[in-house]
Amino acid sequence: MGIFREYDIRGVVPSEINEKTAYELGLACAKFLESRILIVGMDGRSASLKLKNALIKGIIDFGVDVIDIGLVSTPIFYHAVAKMKKRGIMVTASHNPKEYNGFKISDERAIPFVYETGIGRIEKLFGKNIPKADKKGKIFKKNIVDSYSKYIKNKFSKNNFKNISVVADFSNGAGAVAKEIFGKLKIKNKIICDKIDGRFPCHGPNPLVKGSAAMLSREVKKQKADLGIIFDGDADRVFFVDENGNFVRTDYSFALLARDALRKKKGKCYVDLRFSRAVYEEIERAGGRPVIMRVGNHFFKEALKKEGVIGAEYSDHIMYRENYSIDDGLYAALKLVSLVANAKQKLSELVYPLMRYFDSDEINFKVKDKDRVLQLIEKKYSGKIEMKLDGISVYTKDYWFNVRKSNTEPIVRLKIEAASQKILDEMRERLKKEIKKA
Secondary structure: OOOEOOOOEEEEOOOOOOHHHHHHHHHHHHHHHOOOEEEEEEOOOOOHHHHHHHHHHHHHHOOOEEEEEEEOOHHHHHHHHHHHOOOEEEEOOOOOOOOEEEEEEEOOOOOEOOHHHHHHHHHHHOOOOOOOOOOOOOEEEOOOHHHHHHHHHHHHOOOOOOOOEEEEEOOOOHHHHHOOHHHHOOOEEEEEOOOOOOOOOOOOOOOOOOOOOHHHHHHHHHHOOOEEEEEOOOOOOEEEEOOOOOEEOHHHHHHHHHHHHHHHOOOEEEEEOOOOHHHHHHHHHOOOEEEEEOOOHHHHHHHHHHOOOEEEOOOOOEEEHHHOOOEOHHHHHHHHHHHHHOOOOOHHHHHHHHOOOEEOOOEEEEOOOHHHHHHHHHHHOOOOEEEOOOOEEEEOOOEEEEEEEOOOOOEEEEEEEEOOHHHHHHHHHHHHHHHHHO
């Protein structure tokens, strides 16, 4: 597969990603990005500082200046990029296990380059004899965390956070650089796992891995808090647990956030094709227009930059147009905290009416021929197919499902939702057999 992926550059340290890799990447990115100055930030992983320094050396050897913003979350990096309107590189492996590290490369709008738009071209430049400049670039240090915290405080200073208590779990990740914002907004809070540590001693950096939110759930119940918040390793994603310590599914939290956003401004809401149709129904009832999107948060960001109100991916990248259209876990978290603080119901009570359909988790199937699977499913359900945006989506009165290919593995992914448990079970078994038969 290599280190050059669909959405970023990442791999295991030091066998795939090391200081030599970072230096060569610095040269390649400096050439590709064609900017006189680049922003560089890093997360709190064990190798990030060495990788950042090697990356910067490659950039300045090409003659390009660098604004080094130091240890930041990915949303703070994107905030710096959008505010200063400059391209940049973030050293991070996001939610991957501790042995990984990598790089996210952004244009001046805070939209990441993907393989098709830039990573593929950087791969072609990588390791080539890129000539160094006669005059090296300069390095400028800048503290962007204080600016970001002030920006967030100003955005939420008029919100009512009285009578709300939260527990926030930073997963030992870089998001903890902005943890003081809860206190600044006078939100009653308990912070856990806030020591930035690339070994991730509390739990892994991916909240979706089973058991990762267990500590948060216990603390919410112990503190009798109104909700819990957990960020991934670089804080571009956020997940929630209710007052009972139960995990709140992404599409349900997004339905609440979208409905709330639409009270202030009507418009398009960009929805992951894997979301429950309850989300579409809630958006329409609130006067918005749900627009189904293919997987990949850069697609959401591109659309949101042009028009719209809010968007979210199933992996919990939540984006507001009012916030540079970036996926900012802290921003989304404060929106939900404010929503619950001003509601007459508990979070579990707000979520319960959304749980009106029965669904499967996304099921992965290892297959020999991904295209053949999709061709056979398309043929089998030809009279019912409504969308081929990302794989094949079939909608009927009693159920809907999506089958799509993995970009990087010999895997197809299946998601089903139905009007009853009986229909869900029947469709799951039928589709499993059809996929395996292909």
